[in-house]
Amino acid sequence: MTSSLTVVGLGYVGLPMALEACRVGMRVSGLDSDPSVASGLTAGLSHVDDIDSTDIAEMLTLGFNATTDPGCIGDSDVIIICVPTPLDKDRNPDLAAVKEAAITVAEHLQPGSLIVLESTTYPGTTEDMVQPLVEEKSGLTAGVDFNLVYSPERIDPGNPEWGLCNTPKIVGGLTSACTERGVQFYSQFVDTVVPTVGLREAEFAKLLENTYRHVNIALINEMAVFCHEIGIDLWASIDAAATKPFGFEAFRPGPGVGGHCIPIDPNYLSWVAKRIGYRLRFVELAQEVSERMPAYVARRAQDALNRSMKPMNGSRIVIAGVTYKANVSDQRESPAKPVTAHLKAMGANVSFIDSHVDSFTVAGEEIPRIVDIGDVAKAADVLIILQAHNEFLDSRELGHVDCILDTSGKFFGDNVDRL
Ligand SMILES: NC(=O)c1ccc[n+]([C@@H]2O[C@H](COP(=O)([O-])OP(=O)(O)OC[C@H]3O[C@@H](n4cnc5c(N)ncnc54)[C@H](O)[C@@H]3O)[C@@H](O)[C@H]2O)c1
Structure with a gap:
């Protein structure tokens, strides 16, 4: 057939x-x-x-x-x-x-x-x-x-x-x-x-999958903020917990949720719930927690500068990976936008590096682009890894950057501060 x-x-x-x-x-x-x-x-x-x-x-x-x-x-x-x-x-x-x-x-x-x-x-x-x-x-x-x-x-x-x-x-x-x-x-x-x-069960299955993901990402993001406060390496705890062969699925923290599914689909569910006067409180809470992450990332960059006695105002911050996930070119709902907006509001001069996109615009303003990865070390007081594209993972040049704030959990070294 x-x-x-x-x-x-x-x-x-x-x-x-x-x-x-x-x-x-x-x-x-x-x-x-x-x-x-x-x-x-x-x-x-x-x-x-x-x-x-x-x-x-x-x-x-x-x-x-x-x-x-x-x-x-x-x-x-x-x-x-x-x-x-x-x-x-x-x-x-x-x-x-x-x-x-x-x-x-x-x-x-x-x-x-x-x-x-x-x-x-x-x-x-x-x-x-x-x-x-x-x-x-x-x-x-x-x-x-x-x-x-x-x-x-x-x-x-x-x-x-x-x-x-x-x-x-x-x-x-x-x-x-x-x-x-x-x-x-x-x-x-x-x-x-x-x-x-039936039809409704198929429709609901999709929203269930994405809402499950959304809630679990928010949970682990909340844990990231908390663990940083009390000095626990959450990434190591996740790896340890993930050795359990049943009952635990590993989600990892990040700078906020992006793309066409996770930030958007739960709103479709909440909308139906509101129509019958029902509040999906887990969904609302997950949205609230995830929406706070870009501001948290900006604050962590400020903390990193502070340790080097530098002010955020007038600092040079390079963000790496402005798409909503690694190794794609899709910028829809990317957390890079609110992260940049927060950094700029705090007075930072922001530029970006990402070979997957030609331009990156925030609130109508074109953000300057660094094309050569070898130029990052001299251009950045802090480099923030938002999406760990392969080009960054494979790069030796990033080892020369004074300070890296890594939201992906994939970078290691004395110059790296992980989310
Ligand atoms: N992108 C993903 O990863 C993904 C994953 C799962 C589900 N979805 C869902 O699939 C749907 C499509 O998403 P997408 O990412 O492919 O969107 P997209 O924006 O990449 O593509 C949609 C295409 O539809 C065209 N279009 C819009 N209105 C049209 C019309 N009336 N007639 C003909 N063409 C029209 C647009 O020009 C565009 O080329 C959405 O509901 C999305 O939530 C997306």
Whole structure:
């Protein structure tokens, strides 16, 4: 069984999906509302970490068609929606892209198709919002004329071990026939497909995974602040605790949470809870603790300067790694921004080094860039490692920096102060 597929939204989630579908012989179209995305891919250029120009060339050879023309939906028996689900200005769920995509799909939908929503969202979105929109605009009935499924994406950009094909995929359908169809579809390129009893359980599973991570990161961040106060090396304690073969999963502290999932998804959960007058206090507390970390990192830099009798005001601070995690180029919700804002508010002159990005802007101001790692030692009173990209781990030059504040736990030496 192969399928003809349209992937709606060709970002970090949609593009790897399209690649794997091409590889198993599906006829794949990629629909993106941004013309530069479609034209870039057609020209062989990738805009996504983990997918390089060789992959795009392979896709194009296998017939991949990147387009802004929704006509491809009518030629596809499976349509996967992978559009962004950000927060609005009040930090509530913004489902505008999902609504727009659902309407576009409905306008071109053929009977017998399978629609999958992969965007992360709150439980109930597929049934309460996508289904009525598609039914109204297409005149077709979900579960009868077309199948409807929710399948959360678990992609972890930059992870060399776990990718789309070997990470189990959750699938929940409107009806058992919808679930079965979804399982059959994904089984063509994913090793393990896990059906749930319904749509809401699949939607909730994704939020549960990310909220679990969010709460545990906040817990370990709180422990980092506490352990520093009482003179305990938390990193060593984590390594020791992690030797327990059951009942403990190691999370490590950092400068704050970033990316498109951890800082955002728990808000989708809190929003649903608030609607029924319920407060998810663990989630709120985790957000509060994580939001305090950038200011804490700035304060620790000030402490480091203080030990050398230097004031923060007028100091030269270099931050290394401005993306939200190591070895990717994605700056979304990166803690580097609030860290920089705090340092600047305290009077520091901040510059950055990161070969994964060309520019780094905070509150509209371009932060000066250091290109050569060999220049860091003379440019920095303090170097703050925010994300331990491989280029920093492999560098001998950083050994010459007077003072390193390391938030990654991966640097050692007399000149290193770890979070
Ligand atoms: N990035 C991750 O690591 C990750 C992991 C798991 C889940 N998710 C979830 O997957 C979803 C997509 O995230 P992403 O990181 O791929 O986003 P992205 O911003 O990288 O890509 C989304 C793409 O969708 C396009 N788009 C927006 N509206 C559209 C529309 N109406 N029609 C067609 N195209 C449209 C955009 O132009 C963009 O190219 C989100 O809900 C996100 O929470 C992301």
